[in-house]
Amino acid sequence: MSNELIFPYPSRRSLVYATRGMVATSQQLAAQAGLDILKKGGNAVDAAIATAMALCVVEPCSNGLGGDAFIIVCKDGKLYGLNASGPAPRAISLEAVRAMGHEAMPSFGLPPINVPGMPLGWARLSERFGSLPLIEVAEPALTYAEEGFSVSAVVASGWAGAYARALAHSKKDSSVKDWFGTFAPKGRAPLPGELWTQKDQARSLRLIANTNAKEYYHGEIAERMDAYMKEIGGFLRKEDLASYEPEWVEPIGVKYRDHEVWEMPPNGQGLVALMALNILDKIPLVSRDRVADWHSQIEAIKIAFTDGMRHITDPKAMDVSVEELLSEGLAAKRRAMICDRAIDPDDIPIFDKGTVYLCAADGDGMMVSFIQSNYESFGSFVAVPGLGISLQNRGANFSLDPTHANRLEPGKRTYHTIIPAFLTKGGEPVGPFGVMGGFMQPQGHTQVAINMLDYGMNPQAALDAPRWQWSSGKRVFVEPGVPQHIVQGLRQMGHQVEYDMSQGYGRGQIIMRHPLGGYVGATEPRADGAVLGW
16 A cells, blocks of 8 residues: 555544553554553553563664663652763764764764663663563563564654665765665565564564663673674774663753743753743743744744753763753843844754654553654664664764864763653642654654643643744744744744645653543654553
8 A cells, every 4th residue: 555644634633541551652562562561560660661662673763772762750759860871982083083084973874873871771760660570571572573563654654764865875884784684674664564573683682681781781782783893893892881871860840830841951952942941931822823922932942952052962061050051040031032033043953863752651650751762763774783783873963073062072972862851730740741853852842831831732732733843043844734824924023934744843742640530641643653541
């Protein structure tokens, strides 16, 4: 069939209600994996890890065993953050990358490969908050990988796009040659509905789950990665893997209207969403039908991104503090920059990336906001033969400008796009939410939060609502559902607005406590997603 992504008529999804637990993510088989673990007696963390593992199998064009993760856990009303993003290898440097002929960090190949943090993130999360052994949590994902699953339509589309990019890049870079044997053995991406199995990935996942990731960072997987990197001239070494440890951190937040919005601290870009909301908190947002509301939001995002891209990096290398960037003094100065005309901030290009977001909740009130990523689709397109792992390309965000805060340095974590979020009200947990999609993520977080907290939308309506995406300068893309009077009004204010469905507008999930008890959940209509309750 050739019409599996064509839907000529308007449709909507209904809210999902449940009392004993809930899982929401971008691919229905992964959501089912999490729900299966809840029904086996697992808690929300077990369900989230099961879903995350399954997503590596059933949506490999967005995440995988070579990626990173950020997680917020709410337990007994307290928020905990886990930063499972990895640093640049110790052998890399500005000079080494420039010697390869690069003026800027490339997106694919060997230079952008950082230490994968996600597998050890799963292990540390399970050890601290899980209730089931990691191997039991991994069983649904292992079944999909070993016995196969039918590829869903949106995933097949993303896979096909990735195959085309890998093919184009392979003509000038031999380091990606082994990706095709692992992820396109038939000389193409799998089709919608086609059965896909990945025995090598299953074996690696079993090694991770059986050893709480020790085999990944200290054993067979580390040895094979090291040998392969030496063979093809890469920078990553087994010593980089052995010395890696995820970091437990305190989430950061701002008060917005009568709620608190929480994000992960740098090196993640959640700070951009919080800075934008800080600016908007003193600006009345009256209606989605009002051009001034859209203008204020776009300008706030521009300004926040300009500050974020200038300062966010590994927190050890930041030249300003989170407290300074979230201060009311700075917010007031930035708010004063918003006038009745579109401004032209520093040029910050925005692109859609490959990431998955999920959230989970259980009957005891534990909730999880979880995001993991290869960064761009399959990441670097460097795949170690026999492991079923495509290594992420997170280092593409480093700058080769030696004066920039986010300059490439060995052992340093880069500006990171993936961000989970959480809402509280008066300090009481409300629930997790997130919108994946590279530099769209702070924009999606801001829009979804405003839809719920300013415009009173229910979680599903907040996700359904047509979105905008600031690109750079005065350029803004909008989905076709945005009313024409909004577009015309923004153009009159100096915005360069285009209707464009080819842009990525993010894919979100939401689980919230319901005032009458239990949970209410919503899932993204722009993906193959599902929210499943128990």
